[in-house]
Amino acid sequence: MFENLKKKLKGFFSKSSEQIEQKPAPALPEEIKPQDKAEGFAGTKEDSSFVEPDPQTTPAPALPPEITEPDETEEQILEDVKRELEKQGITQPPDMPEVKEEKIPTAEEKAEEMIEGPKLPLPEDIEIVTVEPEEKKPPPEIEVIKIHEKPKEVLRELKAEIEEVEEKPGIFKLFSKITHKELGEKDLDPILWELEIALLENDVAKEVAEKICAQVKESLLAKKAKRGTVEEIIKSTLKNAVNTILSAPSADVLDLIAKKKEKPFVIIFFGFNGTGKTLTIGKFAKLLLDNNYSVVMAAGDTFRAAAIEQLEVHAKKLKVPIIKQKKGADSAAVIFDAIKHAKAKGIEVVLADTAGRSHTNINLMDELKKIVRVNNPDLKIFVGDSLTGNDAAEQAKLFNDAVGIDASVLTKIDTDPKGGACLSVAYTTNKPILYLGTGQKYEDMIPFSAKWFVEKVF
Ligand SMILES: Nc1nc2c(ncn2[C@@H]2O[C@H](COP(=O)(O)OP(=O)(O)OP(=O)(O)O)[C@@H](O)[C@H]2O)c(=O)[nH]1
CATH class of the missing domain: 3.40.50.300 (P-loop containing nucleotide triphosphate hydrolases)
Known part of the structure; x- marks a missing residue:
């Protein structure tokens, strides 16, 4: 299909190489004179049939025909190629890969890519849905609970919350909440209420728990506990109260x-x-x-x-x-x-x-x-x-x-x-x-x- 084209290209390249190398024509052998060349066609001197020609009568023998290449320029060849291709309805040579023009991103596009990452091509079947932003709802109203006015359930909830955060064992885990409180009589009731619940949950009889709490309250009020010392005071008072109960008339x-x-x-x-x-x-x-x-x-x-x-x-x-x-x-x-x-x-x-x-x-x-x-x-x-x-x-x-x-x-x-x-x-x-x-x-x-x-x- 591309025979003509190939031939043209071959001719072009062989000519080009000749032009580049500029090889001299090979020297003729010395014995062979120009007239020898003509003689050569009819025989040699040594040849018995050789007859010396008369230069007057014998016309000069014709030289072998010189092969001349069409003196086409590179542009002409390319023009020919193009024409050949066009004749065949081809606008692009088949073996040459199609060269796509590379898009050079602008400075703005580069900056955008640095911020958002490279844009990946989306598959064709992806549907892009625009999501409308949800209407912002106002935050729920928070109920303020005055703990010393609320019943047992609230205190239990509070205690459960503390327990979730604190890992302290036994009754003293509840004190972590009150160490940051300023201790006044107002604060004391919910604290003692929690203490009582903790004692009850640890199988201490109600009567006993009440008695212990009363003792603790008395001690805390008497000592006017300061911030940070509440836990220690309650612990020691509680221990004393327990010791008093437990060390009732000893017996061995x-x-x-x-x-x-x-x-x-x-x-x-x-x-x-x-x-x-x-x-x-x-x-x-x-x-x-x-x-x-x-x-x-x-x-x-x-x-x-x-x-x-x-x-x-x-x-x-x-x-x-x-x-x-x-x-x-x-x-x-x-x-x-x-x-x-x-x-x-x-x-x-x-x-x-x-x-x-x-x-x-x-x-x-x-x-x-x-x-x-x-x-x-x-x-x-x-x-x-x-x-x-x-x-x-x-x-x-x-x-x-x-x-x-x-x-x-x-x-x-x-x-x-x-x-x-x-x-x-x-x-x-x-x-x-x-x-x-x-x-x-x-x-x-x-x-x-x-x-x-x-x-x-x-
Ligand atoms: N883990 C544990 N088990 C105990 C202890 N004291 C008793 N037991 C068990 O409790 C169960 C009841 O013990 P008993 O001595 O039979 O009790 P009891 O009061 O005499 O009861 P009755 O014979 O039914 O009147 C038995 O299985 C004992 O082994 C203890 O200190 N620790």
Whole structure:
């Protein structure tokens, strides 16, 4: 298709190179004279047929025709090419890539690109939707709450908000809010209200919480607390209040036993079913044995056969004697027998179980009163389950009212993260807490200390 064009171009390039190199025509051999050239066509001198031509008659032989190239200029060739292409209806040579004119961006366009980034071409099927800006709504009105005039719910909400931000453990997390407050009587009520809620949430009985708050208020007003010292003052006042409650007439069991000259020393345990009474008797037996006291057990819970068997298991394990009767026997009589046995055998301590079918059962309370009247124990211990929280304090009150307890033991403290029951029981009975049950083994019992409690709860 482009044969003509190719030929033209070939001619153009070969001519051009000749012109550039300017090669001289090759020299003819010396023997060959111009006339030889003519002779050469007819033969040589040596050739027998050679006849010397007569220069007069013989016309000069014609020289071989000289090839002449069309003397076209570059412009002419290009013009020819163009014409050739046009003839064929081509305006652009096919092998040459189409050269697009590159758009040189203006300074403004460059600046815009630097700010907004390069503009990417959008696919054709993208629909550009113009979004109308939303009408600006006025901000919602904020309700201003005067916290000391609002009820419990508002305070609870406030406390929840504080808890979200603060990670402080126990009751003291609420103080972070009040440290930046100037302390006056006005501020005090909501603060104390929150403190009371915190105490209630930690299983402290309402009556106890109120008493603690009253003590804290009194102390804060007396001290005229300054900004930044409020938290410290409340903490120390609270600790003092708690200490006062918890360190009500202290008692050391081993000391009491040692002091009693005429043995046996009789301890009777009271408490609702399932609080850990039987296991606590086992723990006491272990403690006494470890302190070189001899022990006898009395299966005074005659209301349930299982209770008798249960105590028997502990007695066997600890290798201590047990006095028991059949289910339904007189509980006071069983304990009396145990004391008699102790006297006869020179056993130093009697540990007596009692029934705890229901702390609201009047018959039970009468039965317990009878036990106390008949056996005149040296120590009446209330056993409460710390997990029951406020309930433990109510039970303690009931047993205390019936038999006048001397001290308490709180069990399952290992599974109770709050510990408020200690405070409530101590306050309700106004009697010391002797030990805390910290597990299911005989060794899992620790002497109670107010310091320990304050550290744990606060
Ligand atoms: N974790 C833990 N469990 C305890 C503790 N004291 C008692 N228990 C468990 O509480 C359950 C009840 O304990 P008991 O000693 O049988 O209680 P109880 O008051 O004699 O109850 P009844 O025999 O039903 O009258 C048992 O499973 C004990 O192992 C304690 O301090 N910590």
